[in-house]
Amino acid sequence: MSTDLDSLYQEIILDHYKNPHHAGLRAPFEAEVHHVNPTCGDEVTLRVHLDDGPDGRPVVVDVSYDALGCSISQASASVLTDLVIGRPVEEAMQTHEVFLELMQGKGQVEPDEDVLEDGIAFAGVAKFPARVKCALLSWMAWKDATAQALQSDPALQEEKS
Amino acid sequence: MSTDLDSLYQEIILDHYKNPHHAGLRAPFEAEVHHVNPTCGDEVTLRVHLDDGPDGRPVVVDVSYDALGCSISQASASVLTDLVIGRPVEEAMQTHEVFLELMQGKGQVEPDEDVLEDGIAFAGVAKFPARVKCALLSWMAWKDATAQALQSDPALQEEKS
């Protein structure tokens, strides 16, 4: 029994939970979203700040957030920011896809440490269907906010297309 | 099997069905009602004509009807008219009660031939829950019409109270 629990609550997750990276809401930002997990009431307010990268393509300059929720949802917000800040939006979206696949894989997907780094610790979460939503809350918010930021800024959008 | 069926479709019932007594709609009347069995669509339009009896109490002078329905519902309208026409309303209401009791008795009530005459043939119907409504359709209509007739005619009502 404890083994299973330990596969969910890996040390990495508990560390991020106790000491979340990039927490708090910061300016500047192009989009802010508020997402809720209707089942449990967990919430996250998340801001995205994009800018043109050296090659002209948009880059995630900052992601800041205020999250209320369980260890899994808080830790995943922290890991998210580690993985996407400083990356081209396109690359970050790919990471998003990989994380999503892992989470929806019912524990059958082998995580890729090169892409997901600390995110591989969430492999265990995929075995707990009720918790997958917790892990995805901030990731979904980030995707939503990024889409809004791209849309609201014609310059960024042009660059992108 | 045929025995059971025969207890439902007694000769008396089939006779009344083929040759219904007092059928058709006649004037004068103080009340006319239209009752429907929602389940099967059987319908009856029924008129009641009351008048003061010799002792000043209201008497059922005529009951006329137009019935669309199965053998049981048609025969019971016919038997009803036999039993109530010419009787004081109060007495007819008592007969109504006795018939109702028989119908709702699930086949456990012994019918009283002195009161119900041909109506005793319906004892078998009480064993077929789905058919009880058929047998009661015109009786309920009669009760309703009589109540309306009494109410609509202040003279009759005064006599009654």
Added chain:
Amino acid sequence: MDGLLPELEVIRKDFPILERTLAGGQRLVYLDSANTSQKPQVVIDTMVDHLERHNANIARAMHQLGAESTEAFEAARDKVAAFVKAPSRDEIVFTKNASEALNLVANTLAWKSPFQVGEGDEVVITEMEHHSNIVPWQLLTERTGATLRWFGLTDDGQLDLSDIDQLVTERTKVVSLTWVSNMLGTINPVAEIARRAKQVGALVVVDASQAAPQLPIDLGELSAAGVDVLVFTGHKVVGPTGIGVLWGRREVLEALPPFLGGGEMIATVRMERSTYAGIPHKFEAGTPPIVEAIGLGAAVDYLGHIGMDAIHRHEQAITAYALKGLQSVPGLTVLGPLDATQRGGAISFELEGVHPHDIAQVLDSRGIAVRAGHHCAKPAHARYGVQSSTRMSSYLYTTPAEIDALVEGLHHTRSYFKVG
């Protein structure tokens, strides 16, 4: 006989009630499947297993039973979506029956949305609808000041489409019709009518309560033709009572206002105001019929395993055989189309000189279960000048021998009541 299910006797063994004997030791001959179908053991066992081992509330529960229950419930949604080839599983909403599904649409159309029905708008139905596809539209139109109109019927039991251009106009906001009539058996050209309705921008609602048990459904095709909503009921597709299905095109479901409020249909609730969950949950207020949905999942799996094409062929074969047998009975008139390939398996008829109740009663004394009355289709009965009729309806477990028993029973009925 061609077209019968090859393993008919094996299939019958799946349905425990078919072993039942009735008063006087009569074997059950169940010919009332359009009213409700019988249940195979696998549906019953699936429900029992859930209640005995996995019962918990869904969505909201974080424990193992809750996860199992939620997974089984959502898997049932997947199965139903596959059964009707729905473009998306999120477009499948569970209701308590087909009637609730139809009312959900009619009721929410009274309130603000791009589809709102108001004064001067028209709703078009048909004269062969089940009451459940009439009364909701009467309530809607009476309450909103809209007008209810309807397709009439031809003498041979078809929709009269001759005045379609007068009926379906720019004023038409909704066209709602049955795919297969529960009284006449008629199969309506729903795709054709949907295409016409789409030209005027009307919302198209299809009542598939009698179609789902018998015909393969392809919502990809139907939605391409313009069907926006399709409903059916669990208990007629060998599932339990207490569960119905509403499929709605995503844009329609998203645009309609909520129907019932409460439970998990919300995103967030404050005393002043709430926001709502995405589809399908937005329309599933309160604790849904969990074990019923799971039972329905097992039911559509069972039908899918046998194959809806094979079931359809079986129904057609039985229906053709029954039409022939019934017409051998003197004084018997079938209401509705006489070509088995053009109709569903419910056959309503009149027998001269004997009231439907009395027919049903005599048949029942021989163990034969049919329906007598107006079958919740009073207007269609009125159209043909009959007050009530007798209806036999077959399903995948029906045998030719059962049809023989019915025909014999009808001959006996005539002699019992000394007609002819």
Added chain:
Amino acid sequence: MDGLLPELEVIRKDFPILERTLAGGQRLVYLDSANTSQKPQVVIDTMVDHLERHNANIARAMHQLGAESTEAFEAARDKVAAFVKAPSRDEIVFTKNASEALNLVANTLAWKSPFQVGEGDEVVITEMEHHSNIVPWQLLTERTGATLRWFGLTDDGQLDLSDIDQLVTERTKVVSLTWVSNMLGTINPVAEIARRAKQVGALVVVDASQAAPQLPIDLGELSAAGVDVLVFTGHKVVGPTGIGVLWGRREVLEALPPFLGGGEMIATVRMERSTYAGIPHKFEAGTPPIVEAIGLGAAVDYLGHIGMDAIHRHEQAITAYALKGLQSVPGLTVLGPLDATQRGGAISFELEGVHPHDIAQVLDSRGIAVRAGHHCAKPAHARYGVQSSTRMSSYLYTTPAEIDALVEGLHHTRSYFKVG
């Protein structure tokens, strides 16, 4: 321990799921009964017997199976009427759950009737309601231009009745409140509030979803006090999902317009216009949840056999024991009243430093099922400044040993997350 059901081990044997083992061979400790209750064998068997031997549609069928099914369904109505001491069995309407029952009332109040709610009218609820008793009234008031108002809560989890004279006024058309809170456990003085509401002529609706499992209900008394409508849900009183109960005072049910249209809720149907059946059928459109009603009948019989007074005493004993045990856990705060005699058996709590999801997860790994989240009572959580909580809820099969397991599990949770 005083007050426990004397034959507790025998009662537990009635519930097959309690034998269930979970991941890692853990025995199930089910403490989520306020979410949904477990089902005794007799309820399951009654449903199976119906499906295997008596299945048929009701009311409309004239054959033997139809008669058996109708009789069983209507007998279930009698049983439910007796369970709540309803003045008349015709006042019992079957719905699919408590949420539908509440929506039925809120939805029909939008339309023409002596009780119609309109512009300027007010509806009063409370801040401790389940979403199912909030959202329907939000929809009604938003749609009709009426105003929604509510009783607030005191710091110790009671209704704040201090402003009752400002809240319940001549403008009040409806007062709807829960009898027992599903989050705080609070038992509200419904009779007292009903009497007050009656003075201003308001319709009084009581949500008995959490009361019906635990308290004896006497609708004779409650209706005398002024309660007009009372609802509860089958799956919380050891019945199946898919079935709920609406009791309504005859005059109210007769005056309300129909909710869902179709099926057997009619007297007669013409294309132009329909008339409706008498109560209760007027509110039971379509094929009702037949096997579910029959299962519910068996459920209330089962509870009646054990005795609601005895069940209430058991709940109080377990709740008192749990309150004591929980308070032994450092950092744990109970939300709601602390006196077991003044509350129901659902106990929500916070544990400092550990999120409810994480608590529930650790408990689940030990086989203990509790609920974590807002329990469909977001406003009540907001009132106490908490976003979510953990809730344990007992029932007639709960043992003191299970409470011990919970308390031990909570100590373990603290050490697992290294708090304190």
